[in-house]
Amino acid sequence: MRIRQHETRKGTILCVVVVVIMSQVDLSYPQHVFPEHTRRQCSAIKKSDIVEYIMPGIRQLLKEDLAELRRRQQEMLDAIRGGFVLTCPYGWVYHDDNCYLFTQHRSTWQNMREHCNARGGGYLAEIGSREENEFVKEELRKRHQEHTRGSVSYFLGGTDREREGVWKWIRTGELIEFKDFKPPEPNNDKSEHCLTLFEESDFGWNDDQCDKKLHGICKISVGYKFT
Known part of the structure; x- marks a missing residue:
């Protein structure tokens, strides 16, 4: 009808x-x-x-x-x-259209930047929100469950080398808006100008010496692959 x-x-x-x-x-x-x-x-x-x-x-x-x-x-x-699936390179972890690599080796901040870039154009991770920060911290907790109040640290892509106390992301030069420093950090002890996540403070943010050899977290946008 x-x-x-x-x-x-x-x-x-x-x-x-x-x-x-x-x-x-x-x-x-x-x-x-x-x-x-x-x-x-x-x-x-x-x-x-x-x-x-x-x-x-x-x-x-x-x-x-x-x-x-x-x-x-x-x-x-x-x-x-x-016909498409979100994919991360082998060994990387997916979160919110990005892939993260938690390195097992240790290196200086600059060498770690170069290492990330060599892995498909990645960069030392920039954390822009509380949600992303909690994701990274939870991944680190899973990787270091056997440690209690340990001294493991991971480099991020932030620095205040240009001006003490003014933290920027090295890749973009943008000011860091979201922060998760745990007092008394950042304290610039012994000229600490590179941003890290420090296990002793439950992977809270910390300033550390750029020439130290620490782990790093690389980040890259997710890739697409046709099935």
Whole structure:
């Protein structure tokens, strides 16, 4: 029934369009260009019907066609997304469209930066939110469960070498907004200008000497692979 009503409404609108067209052209134009059944149906339409049907009817048809177009577009997008999976390089950990590598070896801050860059263009991790910070800390806790109040530290990509107490991310030069320093840190003891996560404070933030050999955390945007 709904299909029949839909077709009837389409037929009515077609006739209205025909009437509008014919009213704009020479009436002597050969009218046999329209099928007989269309002429009969259209002849019953009053001019007042044009106002009643033309605008709301066409809007409704356009809305239905647009909804169908959106539905098909969404199906295509779903099919495309279904062919992709988020992937991290082997040994890296995924979180929120980024991959993290917790290094087993130790190196200076600068050498660790170079090591991260050599791993697919990565960089020493920048932590921009409490959620990300908690993710990193939890990963470190799992890796060091056997330690209690230990002295393990991991380099991050922050430094205040340019100006004491003004912490920036070395990759972008942007000021560090979110911080998780545990008092009395940062204390700049013995010229400490590189940002670390320190196990003794439950991997809270700490300033440490850049020339120390510590672990590091590399970060890189997630990659895509077609299945």
